[in-house]
Amino acid sequence: MESFLNFFETMPIWMKAGWVFFCLAFFWLLEGYYSLVKLPYKKWRHARTNLVLLLFVMIINALFGITTVGIFIWLDESKFGLLHLFEAPVWIKLLVSIMILDLIAQYGVHYLLHKVKWMWRLHIVHHSDKNVDATTGTRHHPFDFIIRESFALVAVIITGMPIAFYFFYRILSVIFTYFTHANISLPIWMDKGLSYVIVTPDMHKFHHHYQLPWTDSNYGNMLSIWDRMFGTFVYSDTSQIQYGLDISDLTDDENIGVQLGIPFNREVRSKKS
Template structure:
């Protein structure tokens, strides 16, 4: 079963991504949350172009990917769950949850270390917020993230099926929680106890540093509440808040070539965690 999953892993992930992306794009057209001043024709070529580049680099440099490492760990009894002789069902559930925690901690780290923030801020430099923002990550950040993910999978001894489920859910969650979609306020409040909603994550894309450094979760919302990084709403409100960061406000920065050079242009600014805002 695990070998079959590994053989078909690229098709499973691609199919899940395509389905989730199409659903979110249609939902955004049918019920947008915010009016966007910069249209898809300006933003999407760069955002989707970096997805293609990221995917090619990961396949070139990490041909086995995370599911392959999970298979290797399973065959050699590596990791925490092998050492504990944990039943498969428990290892699967715990792996999905703990890998999500690892992504949360990694996200915080990319906001705390100035050099890593310079890579990650390309994600935040989008001047609008929609489902394509959820896949807009610098290739160097993607490669570093993959190394950390592989280490986490090996350390846990996560079952291959758990890793595949986690990868599919994480990608779909990122497309969902970056969606420019309208969800009734009451439903949003209820959903926030189970998943990260678009309104919850949009706060994280505020131009205001103290809001940027909140709501780090991608899938499960519990970590932000547990570690004190949860912020319910942006101070300016969702309709009036400014998306992006202080640097790279020119729409020309949405071009793929300029996006890729952003880590080496301008300083880290006042966004890394721990840097004080004026008057703070």
């Protein structure tokens, strides 16, 4: 188990970046054969905008990586964090770390991005996509992503996890990011069954519906238990889903300049009930 985790600790940067593009390309191509809905858009043109935003995400991720290394060195020397308070097999501590990361760095911060007014204005960029597909997974305003990364570091400090745990979670998170946003159709029995444990494509699509209350539901990224536990879980008929956001319908969702300016554009309202 430890040798398996050490692989992620020593994984070179080019391999991590390659994993991101491999997962994105895999689900992006899969959409062409098993689409949930036929989207009326030019796939490459749509991807261009989201890939530019992905570039910002990767740059921020690299900068945070420098800070992250310093934090892990301090945690290793100080033995600070919840994982140092009890003895357990490595796999138990890994599971605890993944669950805490998923709760704080995904569900928790995502909930706040919807509920805190100034954070929501940043998050509008993610929801303004009128054609949700795999590339939407990394469609985040740079400031939105900085907030997400900051919450991830908070989770790391709380647990005191080793860096291998964190990198392993990030690799898993990449899969779920593109899997849940991909325009793919699983058999309803499979999607609904899996949704009792993990976030599925259909489950997450309700979150991208253009109107409340579905927009403020299904915040999870990897585990669906948080939405079920905190009463934010929704599952219904996917044919009722319409992508986009009613408060930003007049903005150009494929114009990178317009999207970067949405948080500061007062013509875009903050919330609509």
